[in-house]
Amino acid sequence: MDEKVKEEQSIADISAEIVPECCLDEEALSCEQKSEVEELKAKVAELEDKYLRANADFDNMKRRLEKEKMQAIAYAHEVFARDLLPAIDSLEMAILAGNNADVDSADLFVKVKEGLELTIEQFRKTFEKHGVELVDIEGTFDPNFHEAVMQVESEEKSSGEILQVFQKGYKIKERILRPAMVSIVK
Structure with missing residues (x-):
């Protein structure tokens, strides 16, 4: 609310700049100057109306976009x-x-x-x-995609390789939903 008062004050300041105070004594003005003052007052009123309408349109659009955003979030799934x-x-x-x-x-x-x-x-x-995919469980252990729950010695595989999968992991695009729970070779 304070912003609107400040905006209206700034409009009054602008109109004062356009029509100097010395010209506001309408009795001392010539007919030509009076018509010019009236034109300027009308132009200030028109610009003020346009400004207020544009500001109201902006506020309405902002509220509508916020509502649409909240609905998009609520019904995303x-x-x-x-x-x-x-x-x-x-x-x-x-x-x-x-x-x-x-x-x-x-x-x-x-x-x-x-x-x-x-x-x-x-x-x-x-x-x-x-876009939901299985996490790759072939090859070596990657802490970004796997969770090691056990380390086992093995002669068949080298150190750091995945030996057994206890629970599959999933990712959506590149974000991990759940890491794969695996046992790895010591």
């Missing part, structure tokens, strides 16, 4: 979540298949295993679509 729904549906169908009493348990196991493999594949495709 909407597409990703929507793409995961088929995988969840597949898992629910697997549970329902387990409730079917007409199916032999050996056949049920094979079908549930196939369903789980297909569901994992759905998850992988969705992750790939959204």
Whole structure:
């Protein structure tokens, strides 16, 4: 609010510069000077109106952009979540298949295993679509991508190489979501 008062004062100062105080005594002015003063007053009023409108437009745009930004943040994961729904549906169908009493348990196991493999594949495709990748676990230990939970001696591999993976790691683009938990060779 103080800024608007300062802005209005600065407009008054500008108008005082344009129309000097000696010219404000309208009785002492000639007809030509009076019309010039009226034109300048009208121009100052017009510029003041334009300024106030532009300032209001700017404030409105700033509020609208802030609102759009907050909505974008709130719903940023909407597409990703929507793409995961088929995988969840597949898992629910697997549970329902387990409730079917007409199916032999050996056949049920094979079908549930196939369903789980297909569901994992759905998850992988969705992750790939959204830039989520597995952390590379081949080669030597990298503390940026791996978390060593154990060191083991091995004659098959050299020191610092990954021997076993306990939990896969994931990254989105170049940012680590979860490091791979591995054991490394001493």
